[in-house]
Amino acid sequence: MTRTLTYVKAFNEGLAQVMRDDDDVFVAGEDVAGYGGVFHMFDGLLSEFGPRRVVDTPISEAAIIGLGVGAAARGLRPVCDLMFMDFLGVCMDQVVNQAAKMKFMYGGSVKVPLTITTAAGAGLGAAAQHSQSLEAWLAHTPGLKVVMPATPADAKGMIISAVRDDNPVIVMLNKVLLGSKGEVPEELYETPIGKAATLRTGDDVTVVALGRMTVEALAAAEELAADGVSVEVIDPRSVQPLDTDTIVASVGRTNRVLVVHEAVRFGGIGAEIAAQVQEAAFDYLDAPVLRLGAPFTPVPFSPVLERAYIPDRTRIADGCRRLLERR
Amino acid sequence: MTRAATADQSSRPTQPAVDPAGTTEIPEASVLLDLHRRMVRIRVFETEAGRLMESGLLPGFLHLYVGQEAVAAGAISTLRDSDQITSTHRGHGHAVAKGADFRQMFAELYGRVDGYCHGRGGSMHINDLSIGMLGANGIVGAGIPIAVGAAFAGAYRSDGSVAMAFFGDGASNIGSFHEAANLAAVLHLPVVFVCENNGYAEFTPQARHMLLTDVADRAAAYGMPSEICDGMDAVAVRAATLRAVDRARAGGGPTMVEAKTYRYYDHQGVKGLRIAYRTQEEIDAWKERDAIKLLESRATAAGAVPPEQFAAIWEQTRAETAAAVAFAEASPEPDPADIARGVYSE
Numbered sequence: 001m002t003r004t005l006t007y008v009k010a011f012n013e014g015l016a017q018v019m020r021d022d023d024d025v026f027v028a029g030e031d032v033a034g035y036g037g038v039f040h041m042f043d044g045l046l047s048e049f050g051p052r053r054v055v056d057t058p059i060s061e062a063a064i065i066g067l068g069v070g071a072a073a074r075g076l077r078p079v080c081d082l083m084f085m086d087f088l089g090v091c092m093d094q095v096v097n098q099a100a101k102m103k104f105m106y107g108g109s110v111k112v113p114l115t116i117t118t119a120a121g122a123g124l125g126a127a128a129q130h131s132q133s134l135e136a137w138l139a140h141t142p143g144l145k146v147v148m149p150a151t152p153a154d155a156k157g158m159i160i161s162a163v164r165d166d167n168p169v170i171v172m173l174n175k176v177l178l179g180s181k182g183e184v185p186e187e188l189y190e191t192p193i194g195k196a197a198t199l200r201t202g203d204d205v206t207v208v209a210l211g212r213m214t215v216e217a218l219a220a221a222e223e224l225a226a227d228g229v230s231v232e233v234i235d236p237r238s239v240q241p242l243d244t245d246t247i248v249a250s251v252g253r254t255n256r257v258l259v260v261h262e263a264v265r266f267g268g269i270g271a272e273i274a275a276q277v278q279e280a281a282f283d284y285l286d287a288p289v290l291r292l293g294a295p296f297t298p299v300p301f302s303p304v305l306e307r308a309y310i311p312d313r314t315r316i317a318d319g320c321r322r323l324l325e326r327r
Numbered sequence: 328m329t330r331a332a333t334a335d336q337s338s339r340p341t342q343p344a345v346d347p348a349g350t351t352e353i354p355e356a357s358v359l360l361d362l363h364r365r366m367v368r369i370r371v372f373e374t375e376a377g378r379l380m381e382s383g384l385l386p387g388f389l390h391l392y393v394g395q396e397a398v399a400a401g402a403i404s405t406l407r408d409s410d411q412i413t414s415t416h417r418g419h420g421h422a423v424a425k426g427a428d429f430r431q432m433f434a435e436l437y438g439r440v441d442g443y444c445h446g447r448g449g450s451m452h453i454n455d456l457s458i459g460m461l462g463a464n465g466i467v468g469a470g471i472p473i474a475v476g477a478a479f480a481g482a483y484r485s486d487g488s489v490a491m492a493f494f495g496d497g498a499s500n501i502g503s504f505h506e507a508a509n510l511a512a513v514l515h516l517p518v519v520f521v522c523e524n525n526g527y528a529e530f531t532p533q534a535r536h537m538l539l540t541d542v543a544d545r546a547a548a549y550g551m552p553s554e555i556c557d558g559m560d561a562v563a564v565r566a567a568t569l570r571a572v573d574r575a576r577a578g579g580g581p582t583m584v585e586a587k588t589y590r591y592y593d594h595q596g597v598k599g600l601r602i603a604y605r606t607q608e609e610i611d612a613w614k615e616r617d618a619i620k621l622l623e624s625r626a627t628a629a630g631a632v633p634p635e636q637f638a639a640i641w642e643q644t645r646a647e648t649a650a651a652v653a654f655a656e657a658s659p660e661p662d663p664a665d666i667a668r669g670v671y672s673e
Contacts, residue, residue, distance in 0.1 A: 026483065052483065058513060063472045063506035070476020070490070073461055074411065076483060078476075093503070097466050098473065105452040106462055107444030108669030142670050166672035 001186045007152045008040055008178040014156035015042070015079065017188040018163045019049055022077060025163055028055040029064055029081030029117075038083060039119055039178055061091035065116065069098045072114040077163050084130045085120040085172060088137065099168040100143030115162040116170045120148075121212055122262060122310055123176040128298035131175075131306075133211065133263040138170055139240035139272075145169040145193055146240040150214040152182035154237060157191025165193060174212045196243035198250070202230035205320045206250040208273055209235060210261040213311060217260060220316035231320060239269045247273060248280045255286040256323040262310050265293030287326040290319050354562060358404075359626045362561040364640050365400035366619050369393075369420045371644045372429060375652065376419065376436060377597040385436050387449050392420030394591035397557075397618035398523045399424035401564025402491060402584070405572045411459045411477035411490040413470030416451050417590075418463025421493055426458045429651035439658035446661040447669060459488075468494060468501035471520070475511045478518035478575075489517040489575040491568075497528025499542045505549075508581070512549040517575035519568065520546075520583040523558065525590040530604040546583035558588030559616045562625075589613035 005013065019025045026049075027033075027042060033056040036043035046054040057064050061082060068078035082088065088095065095116070102110050122131035138146045145167055149155040155173065162169035199214060200221050209217035214235045221231035232250050236243055251257045257277055259270035274289035292311040300306055353359070373391045380389050392399065395417075403412065403424040414421040422432060427443070435442025436450055443453045454462035461477055464470040474492035481488035498504055499522060511518045522542045526533050539545070546553035552574075556567035564586050571582035591614065593599020626632040 055514070058506070058509055060506035060510055062503045063475065063510040066469070066472020066503065066507060067476040067479055067510065070411075070413070070461065070473035070478075071480040071483070072476070073456075073473070074477050074480035076480050090502075093466055093469055094472065098464075098469055102462070103672060104669045105444060105448040106454040107442070107447050109443075109454065109456055110462075111672045113672075145671075 002183040003186065004181050005152050005184040006178065007155045007173070007180050007182070010152035010156040010182075010184045011041055011159050011173060012043055013184070014159040014188070015163070016045060016048065018160045019045070019053065021188060024075065025077045025079065026053040026055065027079045027081065028057055028067060030057055030059055030083050032056060032081050037081065039173070039175070041117065041173065042081070061087050062094055065091045065094035065099065068114045068116070069094055069102065069112060072112045073102065073110050077113045077115070079115045079117060079163060082116055082118040085118040085134050086129045086132050088134055095138070095144070095168070096141045100141045103167075104143060111166045112168050113166045114168040115159070116168065117159070118170065118172055119175050120172040121174040121176055122299045122306055123212070125301060125303060125306065127301040131299035133172070133261065135172060135210070135239050136263060136268050139269060143168065144240060145238065146172065147193055147238045148172045148174070148211040149191070149237065150174070150177065150211050150235050152180065152184045154191050154197070156184055157189055158193070158237070160188060161190040161193050164190065169193065172211065176212050177215070180215070191237070193238045194241035194243055195238070196234050196236045196246040198232065198246065199235050200231065200233040202232035202254065204230045204254060205256040205258065205323055206232045206234060206247070206254045207316060207320065208247055208257060208259045209233060210239065210269065213260045213262055216311065216313040217316055219313040220320065223313065223317050224320055229320065229324065242272070242276070244276045244280065248277060251277055251281045252284050255284050257285075258290040258292065258316065258319045258323060260292040260311050260316055262294055264296050265291055266296050268293045287323045290323055292316060292319055353625060353629045353631050356632050358565070359622065359632050360636060360640070361404055362400050362565065363619070363622055363637060365404060365424045366396040366561060366622070367640050367644050369396045369399060369423045370619060371641070371648050372423055372432070373419055375648050376433075377592065379436070379652070381597050386438055388595050389436070389450050390417040390595055391592045391597065392417055394613065395523055395525060395558065395588045396420060397559050397561035397564050398521065398586045398588050399493070401561040402521050402568040402586075404565050405569045406459070406489070406491065408458050409486070409488050411461050411474065411481070411488065413461045413474040413477070413490070413492050414463040415470060415493055415495065415498070416463065416465055416467065417495070418451065418453060422453050422455065422460050422463065425455070425460045427453065427455050427460060429647055430654040433651045433655035434658045437655045437658065438661070439655060440661050441654070441658040468498040468503040470494070471498070471504050472507040472510070475507045475516060475518055478511065478516040479514065482516055487576060489519060489572055491519045491521055493521050493523060495528065496522065496524040496526065496533050496542050497531075497536060499545060500528070500536060508546070508549045508551065508583070511581040512551045515578075515580040517578070518581045519571040519575055520581060521568065522583060522585040523588055524585055525588050527590065527594070527605070529594045530602050532604070541585060543583055543585040551581050551583055553583040553585065555585045555587065558586030559613070559618045559621060561618055561622055
């Protein structure tokens with residue numbers, strides 16, 4: 001049975017279900033208990049699970065993640081919330097030098113089943129320190145997994161998969177998508193980490209879109225369909241690990257690919273996808289891989305500037321047309 | 328009222344400030360022998376590791392623990408196997424005191440497959456979950472919040488365990504220390520923060536990296552009790568730490584214990600970088616109160632332990648060390664084809 005839920009409600013339901021299923025799961029972070037999280041991600045958890053399992057912390061991101069690392073090394077399954085992804089800057093050591101490396105550098109003897117939830121993305125006028133999409137920072141670090149659910153069903157399935165995964169997983173929730181609605185199964189289920197979803201099938205061009213850009217890509221595909229252009233839209237869902245096979249298989253049929261994310265273009269995941277596609281499918285390509293991303297600036301505040309900053313359906317459609325002009 | 332800034336103390340040498348005769352009562356023979364064994368094991372292990380490194384036989388870096396043995400031995404003697412510790416870049420002493428295996432430790436220093444980390448970690452990443460050694464750490468201060476997490480897990484499961492975080496005077500200046508101390512205090516977690524104050528943050532003397540004389544003063548900022556002890560006296564360290572561990576186990580929350588101690592060797596290696604940052608007189612003054620000599624002489628003078636028993640511990644440890652080094656040298660090099668093993672759990 002499915003019903004329509006918002007993205008944030010679906011996430012919340014998945015977390016509650018996995019907490020009911022496993023007493024080793026707890027949540028810690030700023031305002032996660034009494035307030036339910038500033039985006040209501042954790043609403044109702046304190047009343048159901050109590051203060052032992054839903055823990056408000058001081059504003060101390062390094063200690064919050066460190067708490068999760070230590071508790072995970074002892075076998076618990078912590079869900080540590082980083083209110084905004086931008087706050088990675090104050091706890092990066094615990095994420096990349098501790099959580100990510102512990103298993104490898106300790107000879108494989110330790111598991112770190114830590115989940116870090118965080119709100120990412122621009123579009124709310126939150127400016128340069130509350131709007132970033134920093135998946136590339138994390139995907140570059142061996143030992144971490146990074147997921148970017150784009151639908152309510154995946155927001156639910158991916159928090160469950162992340163909690164049950166024996167590795168540190170960062171779950172990036174997109175702020176603009178929090179209120180978006182979709183069909184969500186009622187039962188507890190996992191969305192596989194490292195398996196892309198094909199959101200729309202098509203023959204002429206492949207669009208690989210991350211996070212909220214899937215919404216824009218689907219809109220662009222609809223617009224192009226009216227012009228007789230058939231667009232395939234792929235959501236990698238996870239950027240580490242990255243499901244290159246699904247992307248390459250699609251490019252083998254369409255021979256053209258556009259990659260779009262809202263993080264800055266330079267050094268973004270789009271560059272990695274483009275490189276992998278040319279390595280694996282060079283002979284299938286009829287045009288260079290096209291990358292769309294934000295310009296190389298911090299996220300601006302003004303709504304006019306912010307709209308100009310984030311790629312949208314118009315730019316995606318234009319990009320597809322440019323790819324198709326090449327013969 | 329604003330507190331006046333203290334006078335410039337940058338040229339002040341560190342010195343042993345405690346009664347050379349020792350201030351604590353002499354415990355029973357079994358405790359003395361336990362402390363002695365832990366200290367001798369550290370001293371012999373580290374001396375041999377230093378020799379191997381200076382001979383060019385070990386890759387990488389070594390941060391040797393020689394001089395500070397009383398701290399690891401005294402503090403860890405209060406713990407059970409099920410209690411957890413996090414350590415530092417100068418972590419061999421903590422691992423040895425917690426009961427780590429010499430063969431696997433030496434093999435790791437050599438980077439071999441039989442090492443604790445199968446050659447993936449080296450000196451700064453030795454861990455052994457089976458004895459509650461959650462790991463040394465190459466990042467100053469990073470183990471402190473991890474110990475708080477281990478304490479959280481103990482409290483979460485009500486298993487009666489405590490966690491102990493080791494760190495230096497230098498680490499007490501990094502944010503993770505302050506965040507972890509406050510979080511542990513506010514969550515009332517069973518953790519003991521053991522500051523090994525050896526007077527130097529790498530090559531910078533304490534007086535030039537903080538205006539406080541006692542790192543333990545920082546505990547008050549988090550509403551946490553603290554205690555200062557003579558870090559060259561394993562009996563004193565044990566007594567102070569035991570009070571903190573008992574408090575944690577009884578649900579009394581975290582405590583900070585500061586042990587005033589000294590590092591005989593350089594920040595790194597034995598001879599190190601030959602930077603002139605401390606005097607031979609200062610080093611000699613601390614060695615006068617060497618922790619192992621102090622325990623042996625006090626126990627012998629009081630008739631608590633016959634000297635032959637101490638001699639036997641030295642002898643056994645040297646034999647164990649020689650065998651462990653031979654084991655490490657015979658251990659195979661890791662296979663580069665296997666390089667990615669252990670990055671992720673399957």
